[in-house]
Amino acid sequence: MGDVRSGLDMSGTVTIDVDVCKGCELCIGACPPRVLTMSEPVNRLGYRYPELASGCTGCAACQLICPDFVFEVFRSPRDPSNKSGAEGARASSRSDSGAWPERPGPQGQERK
Numbered sequence: 626m627g628d629v630r631s632g633l634d635m636s637g638t639v640t641i642d643v644d645v646c647k648g649c650e651l652c653i654g655a656c657p658p659r660v661l662t663m664s665e666p667v668n669r670l671g672y673r674y675p676e677l678a679s680g681c682t683g684c685a686a687c688q689l690i691c692p693d694f695v696f697e698v699f700r701s702p703r704d705p706s707n708k709s710g711a712e713g714a715r716a717s718s719r720s721d722s723g724a725w726p727e728r729p730g731p732q733g734q735e736r737k
């Protein structure tokens with residue numbers, strides 16, 4: 626009991642940069658499994674901020690809706706062959722929904 630699971634085959638977590646939160650609460654309603662709640666204490670700006678309970682799926686809805694870029698999302702597919710389970714992929718902040726961008730390679734160099 627108490628282990629909240631979603632229907633998604635994914636586990637995740639988020640980091641919350643509490644001191645830049647403006648307390649708008651958009652993230653609270655956006656979180657499908659409802660694992661975000663507003664704190665009682667306030668941050669250095671004087672706003673309450675979200676706190677994470679267990680059951681995050683890594684869906685990134687909070688990251689997408691937050692106007693102040695408070696969240697960073699980490700997620701890990703429930704892959705039976707991945708026994709560690711600890712090496713989650715970080716959901717890229719603004720570029721897409723999870724794939725890491727390619728680093729520019731040396732091919733683009735021009736010689737004159």
Ligand code: SF4
Nearest residue numbers: 656681682684685687
């Ligand atoms: S990533 Fe999804 S499940 Fe996790 S806290 Fe954000 S909105 Fe909720």
Ligand code: SF4
Nearest residue numbers: 646647649650652691
């Ligand atoms: S959406 Fe962002 S700014 Fe608004 S309460 Fe949530 S974390 Fe704070």
